[in-house]
Amino acid sequence: MNTLSVWRGIAPSPGFAMLSADISTDVLIIGGGITGVTLAWLLARQGRQVTLLEAHEIGSGTTGNSTGNLYETLSHGLHDVSSRWGKDVARQVVAERRAALQFIQEQAQDAPGAAFRRCPLVLYALADKQQSLVDQEFEALSAAGCAVQRGPVPAALPAAAGPAVILADQAQFQPQAYLVHLAQEAARAGARIHEHSRVLDINARTRIVDTATGAVNAREIVMATHTPKGIRLVHAEMPVYREYAVALPFVDGARDPGPGIFWAKGEEGLSMRTLEQPDGRRFLICVGQEHPPGAHNAKAALMAVEAAAQRHFGDAEPAYRWSAQHYKGADGLPYIGRDASGCLVATGFATDGLTWGTVAARLLAEEVADRSPPFAALCKPTRLSPIKGARTILEEATVTARSLVKDYLTHRQEEKLSSLAPGDSAVVDSEGESCAAWRSPQGELFAVSSVCTHMGCKVHWNSVETSWDCPCHGSRFRPDGTVIEGPALRPLARRHPRSLEP
Numbered sequence: 164m165n166t167l168s169v170w171r172g173i174a175p176s177p178g179f180a181m182l183s184a185d186i187s188t189d190v191l192i193i194g195g196g197i198t199g200v201t202l203a204w205l206l207a208r209q210g211r212q213v214t215l216l217e218a219h220e221i222g223s224g225t226t227g228n229s230t231g232n233l234y235e236t237l238s239h240g241l242h243d244v245s246s247r248w249g250k251d252v253a254r255q256v257v258a259e260r261r262a263a264l265q266f267i268q269e270q271a272q273d274a275p276g277a278a279f280r281r282c283p284l285v286l287y288a289l290a291d292k293q294q295s296l297v298d299q300e301f302e303a304l305s306a307a308g309c310a311v312q313r314g315p316v317p318a319a320l321p322a323a324a325g326p327a328v329i330l331a332d333q334a335q336f337q338p339q340a341y342l343v344h345l346a347q348e349a350a351r352a353g354a355r356i357h358e359h360s361r362v363l364d365i366n367a368r369t370r371i372v373d374t375a376t377g378a379v380n381a382r383e384i385v386m387a388t389h390t391p392k393g394i395r396l397v398h399a400e401m402p403v404y405r406e407y408a409v410a411l412p413f414v415d416g417a418r419d420p421g422p423g424i425f426w427a428k429g430e431e432g433l434s435m436r437t438l439e440q441p442d443g444r445r446f447l448i449c450v451g452q453e454h455p456p457g458a459h460n461a462k463a464a465l466m467a468v469e470a471a472a473q474r475h476f477g478d479a480e481p482a483y484r485w486s487a488q489h490y491k492g493a494d495g496l497p498y499i500g501r502d503a504s505g506c507l508v509a510t511g512f513a514t515d516g517l518t519w520g521t522v523a524a525r526l527l528a529e530e531v532a533d534r535s536p537p538f539a540a541l542c543k544p545t546r547l548s549p550i551k552g553a554r555t556i557l558e559e560a561t562v563t564a565r566s567l568v569k570d571y572l573t574h575r576q577e578e579k580l581s582s583l584a585p586g587d588s589a590v591v592d593s594e595g596e597s598c599a600a601w602r603s604p605q606g607e608l609f610a611v612s613s614v615c616t617h618m619g620c621k622v623h624w625n626s627v628e629t630s631w632d633c634p635c636h637g638s639r640f641r642p643d644g645t646v647i648e649g650p651a652l653r654p655l656a657r658r659h660p661r662s663l664e665p
Contacts (some may be wrong), residue, residue, distance in 0.1 A: 373542030
């Protein structure tokens, strides 16, 4: 199944050369999403020597697989932050995110195809039992100084149980087109950008980062990889989830909610928005419920989103299907700044990463310049807030432990893989080793170790995206073992099919 997002399908990367030699730089940024590229642009314009390494292509991760929605509130609710941290911190969160929206608007003016537009955000409940959550959010947004009011839900949307919360002056854009433009501008300002330059090792003590084609010696190392690479304390604090999205083409008679960000809270709640492409084609984008990677049926999750979208907006066949991964901070705030190793990190954005990523880039640019704005102290990766984050940390530890116990205690019979049909996968014990195998539609067998190279959990098959996903901390691998995303640095070890078949 093709899982290219609607954004990446029309705004591919311009192509930056692979790193091909050992180099030295002032600041090394790992990751070519909105955090890394924005930071490279900011630092290059300050005259700093900056290098950015991207394992795949610019925007190929969560940025290019996002919804393109920008908002000053939070997807899990500003009320959550207000109740944990207090109203003053909630106001600071809104102020920082509002400034990030303004920053994006200013840069998007010169970005071809970025299609930045202001629009309302509409939050509402599908059932009475969710209405109290919507009411709480109205109070939290009002207390934070947001331009919020109550009102009806557009008739084209799934029916509401009560009044909606309408937050004015939010925004949408084409994230991939914006990111490609910003990367080009960063390169023109002097930043060295290298795609297809996967980091294989990070030595925080010597400040040397290795790739297969060269090493980089840097004064500062920034991990803008959505979740930090290697084994980090924050991994134990952050739940990881995937969300699936579909883009339905508008057909004659289709229900059109108009411009806006629409969040429906409930058991079959969707995040919805409309999109008009430069060629005039119009789509309705629907995003479904979140699921832990490697611990759910990916195909069933995607089909559930598709069915819900078609039930409300017509039975048009989706033109695009895709997904994205996100990590939640244990106490409701992201982790931005210097970690215990001395590296700079930015993670824990939940599903709010386009705006948080821009906030992070601006804060990290200040950190590189030895300045510390007030909001930076709240986001320190080394902060200790056991009361605010204890429940999330405990839940994440339980998920990890349960996955380890279940996968390692489940006994698998010795099996030969010759009976594995094209398109099928299996995790089997063979010759004393746990093997993750998949046979391609063309009949080629791919066999790798089933043990995640990050922290030793067992990987599970994702049939939608043809990948092996780790349920513990979200590392994902291609059938040949290559790392796709997540904290893992090393690929899954290859197993030799000939020794596994008669």
